[in-house]
Amino acid sequence: MKSKYTQPIGKIRDINGQCISLIGNDIDTDRIIPARFLKCVNFDSLGESVFEDDRKTLKGRHPFDLEENKNATILIVNSNFGCGSSREHAPQALMRWGIKAIIGESFADIFYSNCIAIGIPCFTLPKKSIEEIQNYCNNQFLFLEIDLKNSLAKSKDLNFNLEIKESSKKMFLSGEWDATSTLLENENLIVDKFNNLPYLKFNNKLL
């Protein structure tokens, strides 16, 4: 039985945990969470369905089904992870399974923004380093200590300089990654923009 996930709140500085490696390029959000699970009005029960079809196909041999990975929190992926649909259900499902951070060669744009919006930092590393981690994970447990401020990942045997967008890093360190309140601080500017956009003058109200 997996332990219950905790939703991140406030400042995110350190993430320490066991890595789970998932090999493959262009793993799309349909695979992370198939569309039939999008028939829901909240995200609560998505965790158990993450990678449902891939897991069924592999009959217990999928990384997300292996006993040794059940407490893993740091997902290691290859290139263009999370491509395809904009469904936030994908990172929500990963988070509810227990993932707290992702390290990969590259991420699709919308998936990346969705992760940042819900408090999952995504880091990039060169292909060679990812392969080194994935090979290591093949034979033994890898526990990483991620220091977000210095963009460092440390373990007993391996150390990496992680890359993360400066804007995302600042948000996590300051605890302001829940964008709504930050955006609302500029309420006057928003109203000014609304009043001054050319096309809002010549378009009749939609209602």
Next chain:
Amino acid sequence: MSQDTLFDKVWDLHKVSSLPGGSDQIFIGLHLIHEVTSPQAFGALKDKNLKVKFPERTVATVDHIVPTDNQSRPFKDNLAEQMIETLEKNCLEHKIRFFNIGSGNQGIVHVVAPELGLTQPGMTIACGDSHTSTHGAFGSIAFGIGTSQVRDVLATQTIAMNKLKVRQIWCENKLSNGVYAKDLVLHIINKLGVKAGVGFAHEFAGPAINALSMEERMTICNMSIEGGARCGYINPDEKTFSYIKNKLCAPKNEHWEKALTWWQSLKSDVDAIYDDVIKIDVSKIEPTVTWGITPGQSVGINQQIPLLDELSPNDKLVAEEAYEYMSFKPGQSIKDVPVEVCFIGSCTNGRISDLRIAAKVLKDKKVSKNVKAFVVPGSEKVANEAKLEGLDQIFKDSGFQWREPGCSMCLAMNSDKLIGNQVSASSSNRNFKGRQGSPRGRTLLMSPAMVAAAAINGKVSDVREFINQ
């Protein structure tokens, strides 16, 4: 860094502030919502005790979960019924205009907004759906967002976003007969790869793009995201303006003149600076079909599925996965691969011009007895227009099922699904593993004309053999 492109101009116009982290706060001129990615956003709004800031700038319709056989309420599927009820309730409570089933204006959100005249040049448009890039066909800057950002747009009419780089994809010469916008965009994605667009907005330009109709341009921009670009756009021109004129929500009378003057000023400068420029010669493109599990894995109808050695090192891993999943042999021909299901529809190719082209191929022909074929119009308007033109009858006479509007088997959230490892010829946008509802289902993406040809022959076929007869 790009300068003086349409993207730069629209971005600057909508920039509300520079945020402390280095991203920009961008005003969203038009927000489109549907039943799948909005309920949690409304829920979050409630949790935070926030209101919808400008309800008049959000428009809703229902598309992903609607059944296409029987749309009477309550839906047979309880979960689908719950989702549409939640949307109805949220729209009512927050005074958001909702185009429901039977309104005459319901349909796939990216088909509906343009046909209502909501989509206009120079706007920023966001929707909790990755195919929002479709609206870029009008010279708007349009992109998909996740549910947390839907919440942000509802609460603030803005989002936090890093400015994208801009790549111009210059398309030279003319598409040959029987080759359509879908073939062009599949070709572009194949040449550039599925992640080339990450971090970019793609500007589609050049004589081949100028020659396209508005609906064809929507097909191109729609699939920007399949090439990794969250946003794709085309500079507006007279075709754009005349498409919008007289639509339900288009500016009227003296407002129209003002709109036109402003729109005509909106385009990338001739000496604009791009972060990257790519040139594509479209004259050699053949009808194009995907053979794998990403939209980048495609070949011309007369080509063979590539051998592993012919692929770049980065493409090999996913190619091996694709050969296995699709049960195709490297080097085999894509032509004559048997198909079991044929689907015409989706936000990529479910518009009236798509139906017209397919119907032309199908007229006086019969669908192969081994094929289940169905057509799902992109919207109620498309369906009504098709009926006026008698297209529905041509489809039915040929053996196609004529369905009600919705997203249907593009992503199979309703009961339209592949079974087992069926092969489908599909006019939709994604051939991902399991995308069309069966975890083993196999999707071949192609133009609507090519789907019609495949339906007749029961196998992947060159539509030019039909239209050049």
